Amino acid sequence: MPEASAGRGRPRDRALDDRILEQVLALLGSHGYAGLTLDELAARSGVAKTTILRRWPSKAAVAAAGVERLALQTVDVPDSGTLRGDLRSLLHGAVESFVRGRGQFVPRLLRETGHHPEIADLLYTVIHTRRQAYRRVLALAVARGELAPTVDQELMIDLLIGPFWTRLLITRDPITEQYVDCNVEAVLTAFSVNPAVTG
Amino acid sequence: MPEASAGRGRPRDRALDDRILEQVLALLGSHGYAGLTLDELAARSGVAKTTILRRWPSKAAVAAAGVERLALQTVDVPDSGTLRGDLRSLLHGAVESFVRGRGQFVPRLLRETGHHPEIADLLYTVIHTRRQAYRRVLALAVARGELAPTVDQELMIDLLIGPFWTRLLITRDPITEQYVDCNVEAVLTAFSVNPAVTG
DNA sequence: ATATTTACGCTACCGCTCGTTGCGTAGGAG
DNA sequence: CTCCTACGCAACGAGCGGTAGCGTAAATAT
Numbered sequence: 522m523p524e525a526s527a528g529r530g531r532p533r534d535r536a537l538d539d540r541i542l543e544q545v546l547a548l549l550g551s552h553g554y555a556g557l558t559l560d561e562l563a564a565r566s567g568v569a570k571t572t573i574l575r576r577w578p579s580k581a582a583v584a585a586a587g588v589e590r591l592a593l594q595t596v597d598v599p600d601s602g603t604l605r606g607d608l609r610s611l612l613h614g615a616v617e618s619f620v621r622g623r624g625q626f627v628p629r630l631l632r633e634t635g636h637h638p639e640i641a642d643l644l645y646t647v648i649h650t651r652r653q654a655y656r657r658v659l660a661l662a663v664a665r666g667e668l669a670p671t672v673d674q675e676l677m678i679d680l681l682i683g684p685f686w687t688r689l690l691i692t693r694d695p696i697t698e699q700y701v702d703c704n705v706e707a708v709l710t711a712f713s714v715n716p717a718v719t720g
Numbered sequence: 721m722p723e724a725s726a727g728r729g730r731p732r733d734r735a736l737d738d739r740i741l742e743q744v745l746a747l748l749g750s751h752g753y754a755g756l757t758l759d760e761l762a763a764r765s766g767v768a769k770t771t772i773l774r775r776w777p778s779k780a781a782v783a784a785a786g787v788e789r790l791a792l793q794t795v796d797v798p799d800s801g802t803l804r805g806d807l808r809s810l811l812h813g814a815v816e817s818f819v820r821g822r823g824q825f826v827p828r829l830l831r832e833t834g835h836h837p838e839i840a841d842l843l844y845t846v847i848h849t850r851r852q853a854y855r856r857v858l859a860l861a862v863a864r865g866e867l868a869p870t871v872d873q874e875l876m877i878d879l880l881i882g883p884f885w886t887r888l889l890i891t892r893d894p895i896t897e898q899y900v901d902c903n904v905e906a907v908l909t910a911f912s913v914n915p916a917v918t919g
Numbered sequence: 920a921t922a923t924t925t926a927c928g929c930t931a932c933c934g935c936t937c938g939t940t941g942c943g944t945a946g947g948a949g
Numbered sequence: 950c951t952c953c954t955a956c957g958c959a960a961c962g963a964g965c966g967g968t969a970g971c972g973t974a975a976a977t978a979t
Contacts, residue, residue, distance in 0.1 A: 528976095528977085529924050530977075531924080531927080531975040534926080553835055558964085558965065560964095570928095631889065632832070632840075633832065635754060635829070676883065676902055679886055679887065680879055680907075683879070684879055685882070686889070686890060687881060688878065690889060691830070691844070692848075694874075704879070707879060708910065710911075710912075728948045730946045730953075730956080731954080732954085768956065768958065769938090770940095770958085771956060774956085777938095778937080779938090
């Protein structure tokens, strides 16, 4: 968390922050956290290793700063008019981001959080942010009368995203569009949402 | 994978294998993989570090041998007579094993598999073994006419265990008995199993 | 212009851990 | 009794995270 001291001396070069954090994300994606070395990060950033460790206290802090930069992006809540459409949009968006997009390093890092709780916390906030979007969508459905207000929404969210993360982190089976859609249908059926609007 | 060469020299002390692997599992459970050091393992096993590295080529191989020893235990397929009872039994067994029992190190190791694919593969077999039990139980339900033969059983299993692993690996929310039962009910409803046998 | 203060690069270094090497010794097989 | 292997011990090398010191660049203060 480097803070501009606005003092008298030579000011910090902000462009170096950008170069370093950009390379951190690239290296996290290609080598993971354990495979990330400060020497390589310094070399690829065109920066001395000591410069990195003057701005952040540790390797974990640099990685956290990189992740935090991406974590700040908000998840746009879809509003397709139906719960089915909203859930499909959210889940397909998750696949797009975490399997193919810039969030690819998230499942990778989730498999390395065992001895790095700071990064685990950051990843938790990334996922928590997404979960909030599900809560919003479910609240909208309740307001429309599409979903009974008595259902356990946390369980419902777990049922929606649980299979996704299980395949991503454990079995590593492919996640197809059809799989996601079937998952949504099963959960909608479980909570008695009208089965086929087919607008 | 040390093999008795049956040669002429001093035979290997098999008891050392047991002591080492026993301590490996203890240390994996308490410190995780990264926190496991060969020096400490040697000290607690009452063995020289070189002895360990003569039997297995690396730290990862020792850890894998320890996990493999536990992975060989089979999962007993329950047979309560109803699908509901079988699934409850399997899921409560999973909670008992992975949250409170000897399998505690499994979720811990799953968070450290990023740079250790050998261990990831072993953990995969552990979970795969459990998944086979679910397949057996679902097949029994189909044979009893309790479950339609057309349902996507893989999706159904993902819906059953996905929330469990999501809470265990990501959100770390507690997993209560009530939560597990509600999960089972939701999945049974989703796949049109008769809602209340209440035998 | 000069002094001061901070940032940066560079080199060297410490500490920890995995893994190797060499040696002295213990202990079965022939 | 003589090999051959296992074991313990001590030392070492390599890789990486993190620190310290020095020379220099770039800004502000006087």
